[in-house]
Amino acid sequence: MPMVNEKDTSQRSGITVRRMTSKRLNKLALNYCKKYIVSSKRLSEYLLKRVYLEEKDSDKKKILSEEIQKITNRMIEFGLVNDYEAASAKLRCNLKSGYAPAMAVSFAAKRACVDLELVEDILPEAIRDSFQKPCNDCIEEDIDDVLLARLALKRRRRGPFRVSGRSVNTDKRDIGWLQRRGYTFDIIRKAMELSD
Template sequence: MDEAVRSKKPKKMTEKRLQNIALYYCQHYVVSRGKLEDYLRNRVYREVKEDLLRKTMLDYIGTVVSTMEEFGYVNDKEAASAKLRGALRAGYSLDRSLYLARKKSMVAICVVEGELDAALENTLGIGDVDEIKNAGGDAKMALAALQKANRGPFRMGRVDDKTKRQDFAWLQRRGYRLEDIKTAMRMED
């Protein structure tokens, strides 16, 4: 029985199979045009060994992506918004959230910035988005991230120098500036 499973030949890559792979991927994930192209390109390189067939399939990827976009399965704005909301929920700063959303969704930065207001309202429940974008907004976001993660002044257990350093480093890894971290952690110079 094990030999039958091991000797199973991989399916040949055809245009129809490439379309089915793209459709399955689009139905399970919110994808952008760039992300779908990258995923299909990786699948072709991984599964197709013959150079001529690989070139043919790589040329066909653009057609498949256009078809998926035409039917509404590919949406750059929604993909950027989803990644941006995820980064904001994870406690990242505005700049780091924009960077991560652009990188993960593979869309232009202007598309991600266009979704920023809606993402801030939906994720953080902030009515006045301009307040966060202005000076001092990152400190408020850092404080909210600390509260959500039960860190910094919101830590339940023992607070000592070691935990303060850990929380300080945690905020630094999320892209906050030194002044904003000190304000959020209620530290003096």
């Protein structure tokens, strides 16, 4: 009895394996862009990963890899790929999750596969968009790290906003939570209204 390769499902169960072609790459790119807000580099990485996972022939891999840049440029022309929008979306998501601005910028640049400078330029606008009316007694211009830390605590019901009451143990946990989010201890102390 001949040995059957475990990964080749076409020999075992009669299922036909779809070959990777330029047309299929276009469809994958289109579906990916419809589903997510992506940057050009993120789309290129996704398509390259799919080519290397699904195509076994090295010559065909090389041909399809060269085709990826053309497909990415086509998606940019259609307006489906936008580095600015991808970076802005990731940055706003990180800010609303409670990350400090510096850490939010770093994570957004990494996740969106864009330059750090682009994300740093977007930061003031993203803070305004994410927290247009953060609290009743605040003006839009005075959003700083302390206010962002307080908003993160309020959103997660931690620190002074804890419903079940504060204790030394809960304060330690909340301080650790804010430190993991990238805030310095001075900012944490002010945001949590801790005494010196």
